[in-house]
Amino acid sequence: MNRALVEVSLFGAVIVGCLLVVGFAQRLRAEPSPDGGYATDRERRLGLGDAKAAAVRWTTTTNHREIGLLYIAFGTVAAIWGGIDAMMIRTHLLTPEANLWTEQTYNELFTMHGLTMLIFFVTPVFFGIGNYFLPLLIGADDMAFPRLNAIGFWLLPPSLLLARLGIVAEVTGAVLAVIVPNDWISVLLAFQEPAIGWTMYPPLSLAPNPQTNFLLLGLHLSGIATTIGAINFITTIIYERDESIGWANLDIFSWNMLITSAIVIFAFPLLGTALLMLLFDRNFGTTFFAVEGGGPILWQHLLWFWGHPEVYIIFLPATGLMSLILPKFVGRKLFGFKFIVYSTIAIGVLSFGVWAHHMFVTGVDPRVRASFMATSIAIAVPSAIKVFNWITTMWNGDVRLAAPTILCVGSIGLFIVGGVTGIFLAVIPVDVIYHGTYYVVGHFHLILMGIIPLMMFAASYYWYPLLTGRMYDRRLAIFQSVLLVVGSALTFMTLMALGFLELPRRYATYPAGFSGLQIVATVGAFIIGISVLMWLYNMIWSYFQGTPIETADPWELKATEQFTPEWQWFEDRLERKRGVPPSEPDSVRPSYVPAQDERPLSIYGRIEPVARTVASDAGVGATGGFIGTLLMSGALLAAVVLGVFDLESIATLATLVGLPSNLALGYGLFLIAGTAVWPLLFLSLGEYLPGELTLVTGLWYATVIASGFAIGFYTGQTGLELVTYLLFVVLAHWIYGLGLAGTIASLGGRQRRPSTGEGGNE
Amino acid sequence: MSSGDDPSPDATQPPATDETGPVEPTTGSESLLLTYAAPFLGVLLIAAGLPLAIVGGYVVIQDSVGLCGDPSITATPVDEYDGAPETVEELPASELSPAERRALEEAIDSPLREGTVDGDLANRAALLEGAIVEYEGNRYYVQITSQNSCLDVEPLLFPIGAIAILVGIAGVLTPPIYRKMAGFEERMRRDRTD
Numbered sequence: 006m007n008r009a010l011v012e013v014s015l016f017g018a019v020i021v022g023c024l025l026v027v028g029f030a031q032r033l034r035a036e037p038s039p040d041g042g043y044a045t046d047r048e049r050r051l052g053l054g055d056a057k058a059a060a061v062r063w064t065t066t067t068n069h070r071e072i073g074l075l076y077i078a079f080g081t082v083a084a085i086w087g088g089i090d091a092m093m094i095r096t097h098l099l100t101p102e103a104n105l106w107t108e109q110t111y112n113e114l115f116t117m118h119g120l121t122m123l124i125f126f127v128t129p130v131f132f133g134i135g136n137y138f139l140p141l142l143i144g145a146d147d148m149a150f151p152r153l154n155a156i157g158f159w160l161l162p163p164s165l166l167l168a169r170l171g172i173v174a175e176v177t178g179a180v181l182a183v184i185v186p187n188d189w190i191s192v193l194l195a196f197q198e199p200a201i202g203w204t205m206y207p208p209l210s211l212a213p214n215p216q217t218n219f220l221l222l223g224l225h226l227s228g229i230a231t232t233i234g235a236i237n238f239i240t241t242i243i244y245e246r247d248e249s250i251g252w253a254n255l256d257i258f259s260w261n262m263l264i265t266s267a268i269v270i271f272a273f274p275l276l277g278t279a280l281l282m283l284l285f286d287r288n289f290g291t292t293f294f295a296v297e298g299g300g301p302i303l304w305q306h307l308l309w310f311w312g313h314p315e316v317y318i319i320f321l322p323a324t325g326l327m328s329l330i331l332p333k334f335v336g337r338k339l340f341g342f343k344f345i346v347y348s349t350i351a352i353g354v355l356s357f358g359v360w361a362h363h364m365f366v367t368g369v370d371p372r373v374r375a376s377f378m379a380t381s382i383a384i385a386v387p388s389a390i391k392v393f394n395w396i397t398t399m400w401n402g403d404v405r406l407a408a409p410t411i412l413c414v415g416s417i418g419l420f421i422v423g424g425v426t427g428i429f430l431a432v433i434p435v436d437v438i439y440h441g442t443y444y445v446v447g448h449f450h451l452i453l454m455g456i457i458p459l460m461m462f463a464a465s466y467y468w469y470p471l472l473t474g475r476m477y478d479r480r481l482a483i484f485q486s487v488l489l490v491v492g493s494a495l496t497f498m499t500l501m502a503l504g505f506l507e508l509p510r511r512y513a514t515y516p517a518g519f520s521g522l523q524i525v526a527t528v529g530a531f532i533i534g535i536s537v538l539m540w541l542y543n544m545i546w547s548y549f550q551g552t553p554i555e556t557a558d559p560w561e562l563k564a565t566e567q568f569t570p571e572w573q574w575f576e577d578r579l580e581r582k583r584g585v586p587p588s589e590p591d592s593v594r595p596s597y598v599p600a601q602d603e604r605p606l607s608i609y610g611r612i613e614p615v616a617r618t619v620a621s622d623a624g625v626g627a628t629g630g631f632i633g634t635l636l637m638s639g640a641l642l643a644a645v646v647l648g649v650f651d652l653e654s655i656a657t658l659a660t661l662v663g664l665p666s667n668l669a670l671g672y673g674l675f676l677i678a679g680t681a682v683w684p685l686l687f688l689s690l691g692e693y694l695p696g697e698l699t700l701v702t703g704l705w706y707a708t709v710i711a712s713g714f715a716i717g718f719y720t721g722q723t724g725l726e727l728v729t730y731l732l733f734v735v736l737a738h739w740i741y742g743l744g745l746a747g748t749i750a751s752l753g754g755r756q757r758r759p760s761t762g763e764g765g766n767e
Numbered sequence: 768m769s770s771g772d773d774p775s776p777d778a779t780q781p782p783a784t785d786e787t788g789p790v791e792p793t794t795g796s797e798s799l800l801l802t803y804a805a806p807f808l809g810v811l812l813i814a815a816g817l818p819l820a821i822v823g824g825y826v827v828i829q830d831s832v833g834l835c836g837d838p839s840i841t842a843t844p845v846d847e848y849d850g851a852p853e854t855v856e857e858l859p860a861s862e863l864s865p866a867e868r869r870a871l872e873e874a875i876d877s878p879l880r881e882g883t884v885d886g887d888l889a890n891r892a893a894l895l896e897g898a899i900v901e902y903e904g905n906r907y908y909v910q911i912t913s914q915n916s917c918l919d920v921e922p923l924l925f926p927i928g929a930i931a932i933l934v935g936i937a938g939v940l941t942p943p944i945y946r947k948m949a950g951f952e953e954r955m956r957r958d959r960t961d
């Protein structure tokens with residue numbers, strides 16, 4: 006079968022389906038009902054003039070909300086395109102041999118699927134949500150640079166077209182070939198979607214397919230667009246906030262967009278440069294990535310130095326949405342707001358220090374490799390903090406059944422599986438075995454699919470009333486959400502299982518023994534596909550036919566004091582336009598007390614108080630950790646004297662970060678960890694350990710981490726020796742916990758918050 | 768959700784929100800089984816029916832459309848490799864079968880360097896490995912890129928899949944159908960009692 010024709014037809018079918026839904030919904034709306042009914046308020050006969058006016062309006066707008074909608078629409082189109090690629094990949098894998106499409110086609114499919122999803126779907130949709138809601142959330146009139154904003158968006162459609170020109174040319178060629186001789190259109194036939202993998206590793210990416218040049222140009226253009234958008238977000242958040250919004254009560258989504266944008270500023274110029282170098286290699290005979298020049302490994306370093314931060318660029322906005330939406334549906338304020346912000350900053354910084362974990366199998370110096378392993382595992386800590394905070398937010402909450410709730414809970418579950426499997430992958434020996442298998446595909450899709458699109462869907466439901474003034478079909482939405490979660494779990498857990506069986510990925514064929522699991526994965530993927538179509542239908546249909554809402558507070562946010570500024574804006578608008586009076590809830594219970602900071606004048610003045618709190622929290626924690634670690638060392642020393650604890654295990658600690666095994670170095674690391682890592686965890690996790698007093702909490706905390714220590718430092722003791730070892734480990738940790746918590750309590754760094762919320766940050 | 772007139776909520780459909788907040792999506796009188804379980808089974812059937820129908824349908828059309836059996840080869844000029852490695856086998860052009868020769872010519876002319884072997888593939892083993900062929904003065908590295916083997920499954924899968932999809936669609940549409948039917952019966956009863 007001709008892949009390009011199939012793909013374009015499927016794409017066309019989805020578009021036609023949407024148009025039919027629109028047409029049908031509009032017709033129903035225009036027809037007065039048989040019992041006399043209501044007069045239709047506006048007759049929607051689209052004339053040529055209207056169409057022209059609409060086209061001019063939408064192509065020239067600089068309004069942040071309209072540009073946001075354009076971004077979202079563009080991202081949705083890209084998602085459908087990339088999704089069709091995914092469905093075709095899975096269809097191809099139905100049979101062990103490459104029957105339905107050829108091997109070449111399979112390679113094209115997964116290359117363009119990956120690129121379309123990562124570059125043209127995720128970032129644009131998040132930037133769209135940011136454009137629409139961020140100014141509303143922070144009380145700004147518009148983005149800081151409205152025109153630049155429009156330019157940033159309008160670079161995207163040409164860049165997508167450039168990147169996927171191959172398929173357009175192929176289809177045009179195939180259609181023309183029916184009527185004109187092949188010679189005339191050989192230029193068109195020479196285009197072919199690149200089959201080089203989305204990472205574009207040389208020397209494969211140096212192969213002479215002209216389309217690869219256009220792909221690189223398209224990617225470069227989209228990088229420029231992304232950077233422009235990021236600059237705009239940063240400036241908007243810093244300079245355009247309303248008087249009443251300080252750093253302390255800046256909402257979590259804006260925080261995430263700020264940090265994401267900061268990563269973009271550092272990562273994307275690098276990608277752009279690397280792409281240009283590759284283009285030069287391809288067309289002007291430079292040898293940056295040729296074996297006789299810089300070598301293919303250079304490309305891998307450059308690509309992943311962008312690529313790993315990119316993972317967080319697409320992931321952090323999703324966590325921002327989760328942190329924003331989840332509390333609304335469980336009636337509780339986001340737990341540990343401050344620490345979620347810290348963890349986001351930590352991820353932003355750390356994300357630049359882990360790139361080489363993608364290259365464990367390329368023969369990087371083992372010592373360097375080991376330190377990348379250490380940082381890669383460390384980056385899991387801030388992510389874990391987020392998960393803990395989400396779970397605690399739900400705890401004791403008043404969880405309400407709605408599509409966003411299902412999506413949030415489902416994606417926390419999927420993210421935990423995806424995250425934990427990622428930690429394993431960061432361990433070199435495991436990675437060496439699983440690197441090229443479906444284990445990796447399962448792992449990253451659990452995150453890519455499990456949290457990113459799920460949060461976009463959740464946001465689309467949560468804000469649907471605000472966007473359209475109508476309610477979506479809630480039954481269908483609940484059904485669709487469940488399907489999506491079930492489908493994702495089924496598909497990607499199955500890929501995980503295939504990975505455990507060590508089936509290599511990126512092969513168009515596989516041994517027949519795997520076909521059972523492959524079919525299960527394909528069925529799961531089709532479930533996802535069907536649910537996405539249901540969502541599309543729901544969004545379009547409800548836009549015309551959904552029941553109009555009667556209040557600006559469709560989620561009862563006022564009742565828990567979570568009626569955030571964007572809804573306030575909506576309420577004003579509803580009142581002005583439709584005369585809907587503001588609603589009053591029956592009862593109000595506080596879910597948080599916002600900190601109303603004075604807004605100082607200079608940037609320094611604005612950042613300084615935040616930095617001070619961070620520093621003082623961190624400082625108190627570090628002091629406590631240091632004291633605790635010293636006390637603990639005493640206890641461990643006693644164990645050494647008794648002969649139940651082997652100093653060697655401290656010494657080998659140094660090898661974890663690529664240093665030689667040495668007692669002094671190992672102890673140094675031990676001190677650093679005790680001073681920096683564990684107190685930070687305590688400050689953030691301590692919240693949900695039992696105990697009213699900090700000291701009690703400290704003991705619980707110490708007990709929990711003692712179990713890990715006992716396993717990690719175990720050196721083969723048996724019998725009584727083992728018992729003594731365990732006793733000393735627990736004892737030493739209790740001492741540590743008391744030292745840590747005692748210092749913190751006496752310096753007053755950590756304050757317990759009442760279970761309903763947090764009282765400011767001082 | 769389907770029967771509606773304009774903005775104002777109609778009688779058969781409860782409003783989505785009232786002044787205080789959302790109205791529960793599923794009212795107590797509705798059966799969970801018909802609202803969620805039946806469509807869920809329906810989706811499962813569709814999702815399973817799709818692969819069955821695709822594979823079964825493909826088997827039916829593959830022969831008539833000539834989708835299988837003809838492997839494709841690529842021909843890359845050897846000078847692009849900076850001198851051919853000694854280990855690659857040389858295949859004299861005279862040993863090529865007519866079909867292979869035609870495919871080679873096609874590949875040399877094609878911008879993608881690909882050609883389809885439409886007929887007897889005499890040197891399958893050598894070409895699978897990759898071989899150097901000297902043809903009209905130029906040396907090419909020729910290799911099979913796709914075997915295009917024929918798919919071998921029961922054609923019966925197609926109807927089975929199609930039926931599964933149809934039943935599945937009915938399952939997905941159960942809730943609105945059921946609601947329509949319930950409304951219909953209600954009206955009939957009212958008519959009769961009037």
Ligand code: HEM
Pocket residue numbers: 091092094095115118119120122123127202203446450453454457458496510511512530533534
């Ligand atoms: C229905 C949902 C999806 C399905 C069934 C699916 C399936 C697949 C499959 C089978 C591959 C090829 C793996 C291989 O053998 O190398 C793949 C690759 C990839 N997918 Fe997806 N995918 C889905 C959604 C997504 C989403 C939402 C994203 C990103 C936001 C994404 C990003 C990627 C990337 C980056 C690759 C390239 C992996 C590589 O080879 O390095 N996918 N996908």
Ligand SMILES: [Cu+2]
Pocket residue numbers: 312313316359360362363
């Ligand atoms: Cu990474």
